[in-house]
Amino acid sequence: MAINTLSQLAVYSLVVGFIMTFVVITGFAYTTLLERKLLARLQHRVGPNRAGYIPIPTRGGKERKLLGGFMQPAADAVKLFFKEDMTPVMVDKWTYFLAPIITVIPAIFILAVIPWAGFVPYITPEGRDYFAIAPGINVGVLFILAITSISVYGVVLAGWSSNSKYAILGGIRASAQMISYELAMGLTVLVPVMLANSMDLGVIVEGQRGMWYLFLQPIAALVFWIAALAELQRAPFDLLEAEQELSAGFTVEYSSMRFGMFFLAEYMKMIIFCALFAVFFLGGYRGPFVDQVPALGFVYTALKVFLGLCVMIWIRASLPRFRYDQLMSFGWKVLLPISVVNFMIVAVMIVLVEEGVLGF
Amino acid sequence: MGDPLVFGILAIVAIVAALMMVTSRNAVHSALWLVLNFATIAVFYVVLNAPFIAMVQITVYAGAIMVLFLFVIMLLGAEQLRGTGVSSRGERFHQAVAALLGVMLITAVTLALMNREGAGGGTAVPTMPITSPQELGLILFETYVFPFEVTGVLLLAAIIGVAIFTLRKKRGTAV
């Protein structure tokens, strides 16, 4: 099926988009399970193991419970859907309703440019560079930065419209944090862009044929990872939900599936940022034999995303939360200077190599 | 330069958003409508084969400028004007003149467009490939490198200015 016309493109995008969104939403559900289970194990616990186990009878009348908890996400979903959806009296209605939606949409948007695999012949025989909803966009990285900057709205509006002090404090904290770390992240993302000489994520992945940028630019990778954690509001940067101070930050007045949508957005963004980290620094869908069997790309991407998620959860289990002023000064006085200097060094090195003064 | 259907839908969204922005009572709602308007214009940019500018539009306008607006509105608690304020003399006159000028502007542009040679939209438009950031960057850093540096200085001046404006002395009143 060659894609020639606009309508075919639209159909392709719709189909792939639907599939990817479905996959990621399912992934979201099981990421919550992964988080709960792994966190439990890191803390000597077992985690949820009641919903949906496979009973295997053993001798002696007892039964072993296999895969305990694999229906837990479904149970959570059912719970969230059937909880009472409360709307406080003094909220700004329209904004209050819009905020969760505005939070989820950017998370889904970023999906569009992520290359999940190389060129897969069964789906697209010709003309496509890699498998994504919108492949071959020449401003892919900018698109990501743009959409990330949009996602502040959900937080700000949720905080403001709830008409609650906790909520607005949480919202302002969260958005200040996101804006601060966006700078460092944007500057760091430019490092792979410069190395690959393109903003197309597929080209960036292909640029890592020889060596992952992680090894070429460990500092950039570290800064990106830290900034991504801050952007996701994950531990140790999860100030907005600092339970001790703000109860739950901007989500405090939300309940039921509206609250669930904030949750959904957070976990989808976790998956997406892990995928981005893989694309920028871990060689994306590339791995052994991927040139012969492009479909392997899905497996490699999934593996790398899984690895990233595990590291995120591990970090959450290990590190205590930052204080707010520490967070801000870390972002502005440490991370930003490091990324600026690193950026400048990389730029100078690239020029020197191109001028032939330095040779590799 | 775009399907008429696409243009129509986008144009209607843009105009409605602009109108709602101007007429909303609540400043936060105004800001949100303006964000919608900016997003629509960004889509226009994509339609006009300028994806880089579209992304800059979203990043800077929607992502930075409007968030700044929202911050200020929320921090000042200035969603709505308090009190009636001073009613200036000749309020009606002012409004009438403003409206008249607006109508004149649109009329003039419409008349000019209708009377233009080859009006009516049949003109052939030169095809332009989708702008790549590289091309734009080359122009920016070769032809316009001096203005580019000047904008850098401008931004620096703005940063310093803002810092001085909003700096509160430890003691005493505001500036």
Next chain:
Amino acid sequence: MNELFNLAPLILVFPIIGVLFNGLVGRRFVDHDRKTGERWSGWFATIMALSAFVVVVLLNLALHANHFHAETVMLWDWIVIPGQGLSIPWAMQIDTLSVAMMLVVTGVGSIIHIYSIGYMHGDPDYSRYFAYLNLFLFFMLILVAGNNYLVLFVGWEGVGLCSYLLIGFWHERLAKDGTMKNANAARKAMIANRVGDAAMILGIILTFWVFGSVEFNHVFEEAIHIFESHEEMVTLVSTNIEMAFSTALFAITVLFLIAATGKSAQLVLHVWLPDAMAGPTPASSLIHAATMVTSGIYLIVRSNVLYELSRALSVHSGTISSSDIVALVGASTALYAGLIAFTQYDIKKVLAYSTVSQLGFMIAAAGMGAYVAAMFHLITHAFFKALLFMGAGSVIHGMEHGHHEVAHGHHGHDDDGFDPQDMRYMGGLRKLMPVTFWTYLVGALALAGIFPFAGFWSKDEILAHANANQGEYGLFLVLFILLALAAVCTAFYMGRQLRMVFWGQPRHEAARHAHESSPIMTFPLVLLAVFGTVAGLFNLPKVLTLEFGWSLTLEHWLEHSIQTFELMEEGILAHVPHTPTSLIVEVAALSLGLALVSMGLAFYVYRDKPKTAADPDPTQKIPGLWSVFGRLPIDSFYMKLLVPWFNRFSAWLGFKFEWSFWHDFFHERVIRDTFVWFADLSANVLDAQGVDGIVNGLGSVTRWLADGIRVSQTGYARTYALSVFLGTVVLLIYFLWPYVMR
């Protein structure tokens, strides 16, 4: 042209940023919060120096990429007089010679910056010091980077200024006899240097007159051109005076030599350098040992074409050439200063005379035509002499701390005339300050010319040069003997110093309590010690038949900017003294042997002397040494004969001419009275009636107009916006009118 050359102006920009920072705001930082302020002030300056160093390294890479071809980076037209043929650009010449100097200046400079952070800790004028240091780097880089004599002269004066400022850094300090020791030392340096600078100005003027330009390349091309065409006479620019070419060349080169004797402390203008040790030790290390004082050598090496032409002309006519004078001055300075160093007790003064002596070596080498050897010795000397000075600084620091501790231990313990710089109070510091000791030892061995250290190779190259060419040039035998004796002296006084400072028993309580300096001071020492050990590799000669890949690196490197080599290849110059490219074993063995014997002798003579600080020095038994050299003959000559007469003349000028005639008569009567009369006229007549009337009238008119117009200013932003919008619409309709009305 490689784009990297465009970075060249940055080497001036970075230091000047440092100067501005430390000069304008550094002091506030330091006064506000001592600890953080010092960190900011010191490290900011250091980072600026390091940045300049990085840029120089990049320039170095650029030269590599450019196959060592020199590049001129034009900054702006500096002095242009249209129609007179005078056009002096402010341009930077980036060639191998200037980059070699820049590497030394910024590299050693950066290390000394780091050292200073520790050394100057706690000084009330911390930031002023770093401002001076960066200013010095700025001017020094102007000096070595300029592409003409005038820019070089700007740097020349600038470093002189910095030298003055840094020598007098503690200008309030008084000596024990109440004289303003430091301030006087600074003045002395300034005045001694002025003599050389006057010669420099004359030399530049003469250069311009003879060659019509001051740019190095033009001057040299023109000189070669005249030489080749065998013109006996040259016409000075824009005059009709004619002058013999050989005379002109002789005059120019001798004037430059005098300039060099001023800056590089050669006979008879050397007197300022030992006194300059009053400044902070790192400054002595940077300015008065490693970089500034070598600018005289740089000047001569840079002008090598003129000196070689002069030599060639004199060979032709059989007279003594200016190059020979250069070599003689250098060699005799080397020996003279070396002998004086025997009689000094101040640890820094010994090093200062040693510097004078080593500079004599370099000047002698340059005079003998061994330009590469001169530069080689300059570079190695920069490393180990900076190391020695900073080591001495570390020792002084340790002694001061020790003294402090002792003084705290015994309250009311009176000061017994203790001087932390006096070697007679030291002794046995080997164990107490191990890092300082080992690095100092490396520096001393390098200076004395002991085998694998850097000084051996560079000094040996000079001696070998003198030895190899003595058949052709009779004078070189004399030079060889003088220099060999100077080398012996070097080894002896370094042995003496090592023995007195680091071995034996402590001769004062302070020395017993001395302790090692902080890591920020010892780290630069170690760094420089490494360089002092391996710097010989830069220009290793071929040994017998062995030839290493890196042999003669410096020579191959400098070949591209010392035109003498080209002249020789092109056959324009027939007789040029040539440095042997391989090691001459006899000379090397002789110099090494002499050095070892001399050093051993020093260790033997001082094995247990002096026992106490008051003991006489063993070398006082040598007749003539202390009675002649110990009394500093040239200093005494200046003080006894020149200064009193000069003072008398100044007093006459001051009292009679300046005061009686100029002030009392001319200013008071002629100028003041005339002015008073005129002022009276303007104030009472012109101003009161004419000007005031006009101004008041204008004021009334303006007020009347303003009263009318102010009604339009409602103060409402919207009204103004409305008028702007009105204007917009009107303009739009005006432009669209042809379409609208069709």
Next chain:
Amino acid sequence: MFGEIIKGLGTTLKHLFMPPVTIQYPEQKRPVRTRFKGRHELKRYDNGLERCIGCSLCAAACPADAIFVEASENTDEARYSPGERYASTYEINMLRCIFCGYCEDACPTQAIVLEHNYELSFYDRASAIYTKEMLIVDVPVNGRATPQVVEPGVFTRSIPDMENPK
């Protein structure tokens, strides 16, 4: 700073490979400590008579005001407890109770004791009020259920010396 972060991550990673300490609660229960203060129980004497005499001292001692006691007269035909009176109503509001144990201390007959049952859960507020029927323990093996018909004059006095009535 980074060294410490890596150290912390290492510590948690080490714990990933240790077996979990979780106890599968409804199936497995951990025994509580002997002095654990759980739900109250109203005790009986060996012969089946209730210890509580309805004196309301526990209600007076309760800082949370969780106990309500109403006393009635004993007769020999329908005897609940030794002595004159018994608690005809005894209610504890478990939502108010803070399990401080003051009632235990106040009780003159050691009738009320905080035992080890901690599984207290309710679907509504009303069911959080535990009545006497819910609190009182089962009749001991050799005893009889209350009210008992007893010989007159035997149990005329309540028993403050904490002994079973003879």
Next chain:
Amino acid sequence: MTATIDWYVALSAILFTIGALGVLLRRSAIIVFMCIELMLNSANLLFVAFARSLGDLHGQVLVFFVIVVAAAEVAVGLALIVTIFRTKRSINIDEINLLKG
């Protein structure tokens, strides 16, 4: 049929007029400010449309500059509004008439 440059000119004119009327009619300084942004955007749209129509990129570069300048302007403007609010406790631009003649 395809959308031509005329359509964009018309759309831009409409947006510009709405923005201008907002500036003239609203009293809240913040909304006035937002209307100015709207006017800038209508001009930007026209730049890009003409860049497309004329087939050269300089229009887009200009838009880039306009956006940068707008960012600086908003930062300073909002700082001004905050400062004014601190002293006057109001952002009604009709109350800010110190320059009245």
